[in-house]
Every structure is written in structure tokens, then in C-alpha cells.
Amino acid sequence: xxxxxxxxxxxxxxxxxxxxxxxxxxxxxxxxxxxxxxxxxxxxxxxxxxxxxxxxxxxxxxxxxxxxxxxxxxxxxxxxxxxxxxxxxxxxxxxxxxxxxxxxxxxxxxxxxxxxxxxxxxxxxxxxxxxxxxxxxxxxxxxxxxxxxxxxxxxxxxxxxxxxxxxxxxxxxxxxxxxxxxxxxxxxxxxxxxxxxxxxxxxxxxxxxxxxxxxxxxxxxxxxxxxxxxxxxxxxxxxxxxxxxxxxxxxxxxxxxxxxxxxxxxxxxxxxxxxxxxxxxxxxxxxxxxxxxxxxxxxxxxxxxxxxxxxxxxxxxxxxxxxxxxxxxxxxxxxxxxxxxxxxxxxxxxxxxxxxxxxxxx
Numbered sequence: 187x188x189x190x191x192x193x194x195x196x197x198x199x200x201x202x203x204x205x206x207x208x209x210x211x212x213x214x215x216x217x218x219x220x221x222x223x224x225x226x227x228x229x230x231x232x233x234x235x236x237x238x239x240x241x242x243x244x245x246x247x248x249x250x251x252x253x254x255x256x257x258x259x260x261x262x263x264x265x266x267x268x269x270x271x272x273x274x275x276x277x278x279x280x281x282x283x284x285x286x287x288x289x290x291x292x293x294x295x296x297x298x299x300x301x302x303x304x305x306x307x308x309x310x311x312x313x314x315x316x317x318x319x320x321x322x323x324x325x326x327x328x329x330x331x332x333x334x335x336x337x338x339x340x341x342x343x344x345x346x347x348x349x350x351x352x353x354x355x356x357x358x359x360x361x362x363x364x365x366x367x368x369x370x371x372x373x374x375x376x377x378x379x380x381x382x383x384x385x386x387x388x389x390x391x392x393x394x395x396x397x398x399x400x401x402x403x404x405x406x407x408x409x410x411x412x413x414x415x416x417x418x419x420x421x422x423x424x425x426x427x428x429x430x431x432x433x434x435x436x437x438x439x440x441x442x443x444x445x446x447x448x449x450x451x452x453x454x455x456x457x458x459x460x461x462x463x464x465x466x467x468x469x470x471x472x473x474x475x476x477x478x479x480x481x482x483x484x485x486x487x488x489x490x491x492x493x494x495x496x497x498x499x500x501x502x503x504x505x506x507x508x509x510x511x512x513x514x515x516x517x518x519x520x521x522x523x524x525x526x527x528x529x530x531x532x533x534x535x536x537x538x539x540x541x542x543x544x545x546x547x548x
């Protein structure tokens with residue numbers, strides 16, 4: 187390339203305005219007024235290749251509606267739209283003036299009426315639009331042949347020439363430092379995923395990480411403010427959110443638990459689970475086994491634990507087994523005892539992995 191030859195930028199700037207604004211593509215539509223034609227296709231006739239833009243009606247021309255039929259169709263569509271208005275007005279009136287307290291007579295109609303009026307509003311608009319299209323709009327299909335999407339050989343050759351010229355103008359051969367740093371950066375980027383082929387660092391044993399929490403044998407149960415829980419702090423029917431007394435124990439997402447006190451005769455646990463309690467005190471993980479929401483709502487009379495996210499319900503008196511909702515397994519139980527100072531401590535980790543049940547447990 188000679189020094190006197192204009193650069194790519196100069197050549198682009200010297201192009202005509204119309205061509206530059208169109209991205210250099212001077213092609214125009216090959217569809218002319220003569221390409222538009224109204225046809226009625228005979229199903230028994232052989233189908234020929236469509237050229238240009240055609241309007242085809244495979245079922246024959248639509249029958250023209252008489253003035254009476256047109257007026258009737260218009261009334262039907264208008265009636266459906268008015269039905270939608272009735273639904274909206276009814277919904278607003280019921281919502282604004284309907285009884286919302288459930289101890290009042292006829293209150294059971296409140297929610298069903300809202301649903302009925304909402305359905306009328308949506309049905310009126312949808313059905314009216316469909317009927318309008320069926321009866322009052324012309325039935326035509328527009329088909330246009332698509333031009334060849336591939337660029338011509340001349341355009342591809344011109345693009346290759348422009349790329350070569352741009353590479354020559356970059357003068358990379360005269361900048362060894364630029365080439366060296368580019369090769370170094372590209373090589374380092376290629377090496378980036380190599381370590382993951384041999385291990386995952388501290389996540390090497392991720393199954394163990396998912397299966398254990400911050401609870402260990404002898405670890406005290408503490409509150410959110412860091413104070414330990416002592417035997418006798420809870421009355422019968424009371425609950426307390428507890429965490430392991432370890433570094434950042436109150437911030438470990440898999441370790442929160444709920445300490446519940448019942449009368450010893452109210453607990454209906456079997457096997458080892460019965461030995462993991464202490465004088466009517468029982469501890470369960472407060473991480474829901476459905477999607478990990480906090481299970482902190484406790485009903486004293488029924489001993490039920492509720493998850494506020496998706497209404498999973500667990501029976502705390504029977505090993506936190508699932509009695510309602512999408513949760514697939516009980517809340518894991520934590521074995522507890524009392525140390526020599528009278529504070530609650532854990533006898534170990536939870537009986538099984540905490541949280542959602544979608545990961546594998548071996």
C-alpha cells in the first residue's frame with residue numbers, strides 16, 4: 187500500500203451521504219407495484235412458486251356481509267366489550283365496599299365475586315377482539331419471498347481487502363512490545379481454566395462442606411447477641427433462635443437453629459432422636475428443607491413449625507416431620523445436652539445435611 191493512497195477512514199468519509207447512511211448497502215427492494223396481486227387459490231389446482239408479494243386465500247374469497255349481518259356482528263363485539271366494562275366496575279365495587287372480615291355473614295362471597303368480575307373483564311376484551319377479527323376484518327394472507335441472505339462474492343472480497351488494509355495500517359510489525367504483551371496476555375488467559383482441571387481449591391470436598399455446619403461437640407448454644415442459653419431460661423411453649431458459639435457463628439447460613447421447650451410427655455420421638463433432647467428441650471434446624479427459607483414461626487398448641495415462604499409445615503413434637511407443603515423431608519435435629527455450668531451445648535453436628543434437599547446425600 188503506497189503512502190499516497192487514502193486510508194479506509196478517508197475513503198468512508200468521501201462516500202456519498204445516502205450510501206454512508208445506509209451502511210454502504212446500495213441495494214433496494216426488488217418488490218414493485220406490479221408484484222402485488224390479489225389471487226384466489228383453487229385447492230385443486232397445482233401450487234406454483236410464489237414470486238413477489240401475493241395475497242392468497244386458500245379457502246376462497248370471503249363472503250361479503252349484508253348490512254344486517256354487519257350490524258349484528260358489530261353489536262356482538264360491542265356487547266363483549268361492554269361486558270368487560272361491567273366486570274371492571276363490579277370488581278372495583280366489590281373490592282372497595284365488600285366485607286373483608288371473615289366473621290361477617292355472606293363474607294364467603296367476597297373472594298369468589300372478585301374472581302368472577304375479573305374473569306368477565308378479561309373475557310370480554312379477549313373474546314371481543316377475537317370476534318372482531320373473525321367477522322369484521324378482511325381475511326387475507328400476505329406472502330413475500332425472502333431475498334438471498336448471503337453476501338455476494340464481490341462484497342466478501344471487498345471485506346477481506348478492507349481487513350487486510352486495516353491490519354497493515356495498524357503497523358503491528360513495527361511494535362514488538364505490543365505483540366509481546368498481546369501474546370503474554372492471551373497465553374495467560376488460556377491458562378486461566380487449567381487449575382480447575384485438577385481441583386477446586388477449598389471447595390475440593392464440596393460434599394463434606396454441604397453436609398456439615400458450625401456445630402461441634404461441646405459448642406454452646408448462643409443467641410443472636412452472643413449470650414449463651416442456660417437451662418431454665420425458656421418457659422414451656424417458648425422458642426429461642428440459637429447459633430453455634432464459634433467464630434462468626436451467628437453469620438453461618440447453614441447453622442441457625444430453633445430451641446423449643448415442651449413438656450417432656452408432649453415429645454413423641456423415637457430411637458436416637460429421643461436421646462438428643464434434654465428435659466423437654468429439642469433443637470431443629472431453622473433452614474427449610476424446601477428452598478432454604480427461615481422456619482421461625484411456632485404454634486404452641488399444635489407444636490407446628492411454619493415456613494412463611496411456601497407454607498411448609500413441620501410437626502416439632504414428632505421429629506419435625508412434614509405434615510403440609512412442598513418440603514420433602516423433616517428438619518434435621520441437633521443433639522443437645524447441658525454442660526457443668528448449666529448452659530446448653532451441642533453433642534455434635536446435625537443428624538443430616540441442613541437446607542434444601544436437592545443436593546445428594548450419601
